[in-house]
Amino acid sequence: MGDILLEMKNITKRFPGVKALDNVNFKVKAGEIHALCGENGAGKSTLVKILSGVYPYGSYTGDIQFNGRPCAFRDIKQSEQAGIVIIHQELSLIPELTIAENIFLGNERATKGVIDWIKTTSQTNKLLKKVNLSDPPDTLIKQIGVGKQQLVEIAKALAKEVKLLILDEPTAALNEKDSENLLNLLLEFKRQGITSVMISHKLDEVLAIADSVTVLRDGETVETLERGCDRITEDRIIRAMVGRSLTNRYPPRTPRIGETVFEVTNWTVYHPLQSDRKVVDNVSLRIRKGEIVGIAGLMGAGRTELAMSLFGKSYGQKIAGTIKKDGIPVEMDNVSQAIKHGVVYVTEDRKTYGLILMNDIKTNITLPNLKYISKNTVVNEQAEVTKADHFRRKLGIKSSSLLQKTEQLSGGNQQKVVLSKWMMAEPDILILDEPTRGIDVGAKYEIYAIMNQLAESGKGILLISSELPEILGMCDRIYTMSEGKITGELNREEATQEKLMAYMTNTREGQS
Structure with missing residues (x-):
């Protein structure tokens, strides 16, 4: 870990009447888990959409380098071909299709336009093993819980030979056990050399697994903290996010309870x-x-x-x-x-x-x-x-x-x-x-x-x-x-x- 895998320099993005990002700088080292934090509206999603090509090259100013090469992605397909895969908070799975069909949707294992189901099933089993999911490949998505669906999304990313995995609020809808399993999976990916960026409001999870933390506020980069170099605490991240310390997480109230x-x-x-x-x-x-x-x-x-x-x-x-x-x-x-x-x-x-x-x-x-x-x-x-x-x-x-x-x-x-x-x-x-x-x-x-x-x-x-x-x-x-x-x-x-x-x-x- 140490080489820069991704560098976004002086990224500025404007919408009518609003500057969403203002000269944002963001670096991710190869093999690390990097957390991206900020209040709602700070610009996190906009930055990720620029990286993925949702907001295509030319609709923003600034430079992106990935794996040592300049990038000018014009759509999601181009960013995924480069090895950048984003898993959004709202999962993009089709409930009526099977696990295998969802994993290879748009990335089918086919010969001359005909899907090879034996190859599809075999590769699905290998991917499910990597994400510790034991359900059969022919299981319908609607038959499994949200935690398992999140794992299917990750398996789908692995099928695209991911080099940089970006997860947007990956544990927001998960229970404590499923959240813990997902965080452990990211740590396992790190051991395998896969780089991850995690966008999260759950600061305890950020502190548990992140090697670096970048904070955005009002469309600008506030600071990047590195484990081993900086003292990373919840209070410090919160202060960077909101521009002040929150001494009390819950506002005081004197109850006046009636009938x-x-x-x-x-x-x-x-x-x-x-x-x-x-x-x-x-x-x-x-x-x-x-x-x-x-x-x-x-x-x-x-x-x-x-x-x-x-x-x-x-x-x-x-x-x-x-x-x-x-x-x-x-x-x-x-x-x-x-x-x-x-x-x-x-x-x-x-x-x-x-x-x-x-x-x-x-x-x-x-x-x-x-x-x-x-x-x-x-x-x-x-x-x-x-x-x-x-x-x-x-x-x-x-x-x-x-x-x-x-x-x-x-x-x-x-x-x-x-x-x-x-x-x-x-x-x-x-x-x-x-x-x-x-x-x-x-x-x-x-x-x-x-x-x-x-x-x-x-x-x-x-x-x-x-x-x-x-x-x-x-x-x-x-x-x-x-x-x-x-x-x-x-x-x-x-x-x-x-x-x-x-x-x-x-x-x-x-x-x-």
Whole structure:
């Protein structure tokens, strides 16, 4: 390790009215794991798209050298032919195709236009062995979990004889075990001489495996830290990312908790396709006014299934149990009824289910709330602009205007748009499912502050999170789930990561 494999010099990229990158310099040594960090909107994705040819040569200024040669990539195919492969946060696999078909899609093993399936299967088995995946090559992608799908993406990259593997938030959607397996795989690749660049907001993972860390802020290179030469800590990376120290990761709040506003009793839900599979099993919980209640559990514990089923039965079948609002039983058989009763749900997948990405900020905020800005089915356009702009300013959504498309916003600002549309609905209960997933530390703090403001105004909040520090830092009371059941209930004062993990894994220690 030591020779420079990639060097990007004085990279500048402009969009209409915005300078996304300003003389960025980025070097990656051969055989290292290099972390690229920065807030949402710092320019990380833009830099990677320039490298891959998504933004072709000529659409930016600056120079790129890879493997000692100047590069002028005009599309992804050219960068992949050079050995640069990027695995994006949103996986590009086709669910209805097999593992083997996905790995060699566009890179088929064929003779005279006819696919050689024996060769395809044989090479797939070799690649799967390299990424420690034991599933048969003919397994459909839709039949395996997200962690395994990530491994298939990596196998697909290896099939293209990758020299530089770039992973964009590779563990964002993975549970703790799958994340650990992926990080160990990157370390194994390093031993084999494969160079990796990891874009991540999970600084503990960066510290665990990265040899070097480059930080971008506002489209500029702030600094590059090297293991063995520099003292690399989470606080130093955060200070470089946000331009200041974050002494507290979670904003302070003095809870003012009132009466029970939302109560669920004996809630049971079956899988939407497998009618004999119970995914939520006899769950009971309560939320009080001004209280932030957490649900902690491992992947597959039933947290999201519970949340979606409570939100107008938008998940599952044969749903049984009772819901009380302010002590009175209510029916919430669909989403409209849930919203009418003051219950809203912020999905864990904001891009697929939370936003219409091709629409602007204004439309996304007001679409579920047309009754507030219309009369006799006619929308008052001035009222729509006024309402949307109120929430844009209140939540500090960084954008060029209300008419900017949400797909152009950073992850943190997209999440603020989702929160805005539900705040406009004036709810009493907000169910927040992984509200800070894929968001940098600075934006997380802003989301936490919004949550605190909502709680202080008397709203009840149910927070689902895979990050135990987040659960412990934000919640007044915490439920744990395992295999669809509530396995524990702890107050903030008595909760620790060790106790939560014991309940989440349903061990004897947790139950004692």
